[in-house]
Amino acid sequence: MSAFRTLLFSAATITAMAGAAFAQTDWPDQTVNVIIGASPGGDTDFNARTFARYFEQVTGTSMVITNMPGGGATIATTAVRDAAPDGSTILFGHTGHLIVTEVSGLADYGIDDFEICCIPAVDQGAVFVTSAQSGITSVEDLVKRTKDDPDAVIYGTEIGGYSHLQGLLFMNETGADMRLVDTGSAAEKIASLLGGRVHVAGIAYGAVQDYHESGQMVVLGQPNAERNPLLGDIPTFAEQGVDFVMNNPYIIAFPKGTDEAIVERMAEISAEISDIPEYAADLEQGFRQPVLSYGHEESIELLSTLRDNYMQYRDALQSSR
Numbered sequence: 564m565s566a567f568r569t570l571l572f573s574a575a576t577i578t579a580m581a582g583a584a585f586a587q588t589d590w591p592d593q594t595v596n597v598i599i600g601a602s603p604g605g606d607t608d609f610n611a612r613t614f615a616r617y618f619e620q621v622t623g624t625s626m627v628i629t630n631m632p633g634g635g636a637t638i639a640t641t642a643v644r645d646a647a648p649d650g651s652t653i654l655f656g657h658t659g660h661l662i663v664t665e666v667s668g669l670a671d672y673g674i675d676d677f678e679i680c681c682i683p684a685v686d687q688g689a690v691f692v693t694s695a696q697s698g699i700t701s702v703e704d705l706v707k708r709t710k711d712d713p714d715a716v717i718y719g720t721e722i723g724g725y726s727h728l729q730g731l732l733f734m735n736e737t738g739a740d741m742r743l744v745d746t747g748s749a750a751e752k753i754a755s756l757l758g759g760r761v762h763v764a765g766i767a768y769g770a771v772q773d774y775h776e777s778g779q780m781v782v783l784g785q786p787n788a789e790r791n792p793l794l795g796d797i798p799t800f801a802e803q804g805v806d807f808v809m810n811n812p813y814i815i816a817f818p819k820g821t822d823e824a825i826v827e828r829m830a831e832i833s834a835e836i837s838d839i840p841e842y843a844a845d846l847e848q849g850f851r852q853p854v855l856s857y858g859h860e861e862s863i864e865l866l867s868t869l870r871d872n873y874m875q876y877r878d879a880l881q882s883s884r
Contacts, residue, residue: 600636659725719761769850
C-alpha cells in the first residue's frame with residue numbers, strides 16, 4: 564500500500580513549476596457546461612460548484628453545473644465523451660468516475676478516452692463511519708464481528724464505484740469480511756446508516772460531521788497517510804495498525820480531440836484558483852479539505868499510475884457486480 568501513501572504527493576514540486584508558459588487561446592469565450600456524475604449536496608457537487616464560482620471570478624465567464632448521477636457516473640462520463648470537442652463541455656469528476664468504473668467493468672472506456680486537463684483538488688476529507696446503533700466503535704471491534712459472523716456487518720457502497728474499491732482495500736488490509744450492499748450515492752448512504760440498513764460506509768466527513776457530533780455516527784478513521792488537521796482528532800488507519808491509505812483526486816476532463824491550448828488554459832486557471840485564499844477557506848469550511856492541485860502533465864502521470872494500481876482489484880470488483 565506504500566504506493567497509495569506517496570503517490571499523491573510525489574508531483575508536488577513539479578506542480579509548483581507548472582504554468583510558467585501560458586496557453587495561447589481566447590478560451591473561455593462562452594459559458595462552460597460542467598457535467599458531474601453525482602447528486603447535489605455531495606463532495607463532488609460541492610467541489611464543482613466552488614470551483615465554478617472562482618472560475619467566473621478569474622475569467623469573467625460563467626459555468627453551468629449539470630448533475631447527472633446514476634450508473635456509477637457513466638451517464639455523465641458518456642455525455643462528456645460524446646460531446647463536441649470545442650471547449651464548451653467539461654467533466655468534473657474523480658477517479659471513481661473515470662478509473663474505477665473502467666476497472667469494475669461498468670464502463671468500456673477510461674482516462675485514455677478523454678483529454679485529461681488537471682486535478683483541481685484532492686479529497687482528503689474521507690472517513691469510514693459506523694451507525695451508532697450498530698454498536699461498532701473501533702476497527703478492532705468491526706474485524707472481530709466479521710470473523711465471528713461474516714454476514715454481521717453490512718458495508719454500504721455504490722457497486723462498481725469508488726466506495727466499492729475503498730471497501731475492498733479496507734477489507735484486504737484489515738482482514739474484515741463485510742457484506743457489500745449497493746446503497747447508491749452519499750445521501751443514500753447516510754439515510755441507510757441512520758435507518759440501520761447498513762453498518763459501515765466510506766464517506767466525506769463534511770457530509771456526516773453533524774451526525775458524528777450528535778452521537779448518531781462513530782468515525783473509525785481517516786484513510787490519509789498523515790492526519791488531515793481539518794478533521795480534528797480523528798486518527799488515521801495507519802495509527803491504528805492498518806495500512807490503508809487512499810485519497811481521491813478530482814478530475815477535470817474534456818472530450819477527446821479538444822484543442823490542447825484549451826486544455827492547458829484550463830489547467831492554468833485551476834492553478835490560479837488554487838492560489839486564492841478565499842477558495843482555500845471555502846474548501847476547508849465546506850468539506851474539511853485542504854488545497855492540493857496538480858497541473859496537466861503530472862495529473863496524467865498520477866492518474867495513469869492509480870489506474871495501474873487499481874487494476875489488481877479488477878476481478879474482485881467485477882465479481883461483485
